[in-house]
Amino acid sequence: MITCFIRYEIDPFRKEAFGDYARNWGQAIPRCGADLVGYFGPHEGSSTTAYGVYNIESLAAYEAYRGRLAQDPLGKENYEFARRERFILREDRIFLKNMSLPHSVVKP
Numbered sequence: 001m002i003t004c005f006i007r008y009e010i011d012p013f014r015k016e017a018f019g020d021y022a023r024n025w026g027q028a029i030p031r032c033g034a035d036l037v038g039y040f041g042p043h044e045g046s047s048t049t050a051y052g053v054y055n056i057e058s059l060a061a062y063e064a065y066r067g068r069l070a071q072d073p074l075g076k077e078n079y080e081f082a083r084r085e086r087f088i089l090r091e092d093r094i095f096l097k098n099m100s101l102p103h104s105v106v107k108p
Contacts, residue, residue, distance in 0.1 A: 003055050004062070007092045012047035014087035021087070022052070024078040029054055032068040032075065033061070059095065
């Protein structure tokens with residue numbers, strides 16, 4: 001299992017648009033085969049940094065997932081929405097492997 005971390009630099013005056021974008025991925029990403037951890041937008045501190053995080057089995061599974069996402073109606077619409085509205089100024093993607101597993105999880 002690998003985790004994809006997407007770091008976004010967003011227009012600080014367009015946070016609501018990024019929120020719409022994030023909610024759309026909240027539906028499309030799981031439907032297309034990745035385990036979405038979540039999309040995280042500015043709250044305190046930086047007003048321009050946001051993240052998207054999801055797990056996927058492998059880089060090969062990622063390639064297949066990206067193909068499904070590009071064909072998904074909501075995925076297509078969301079890509080076009082971001083292109084048209086230009087609230088994302090920069091996007092960086094990195095794949096990491098959890099090195100601390102197994103670790104205990106503290107339950108409330």
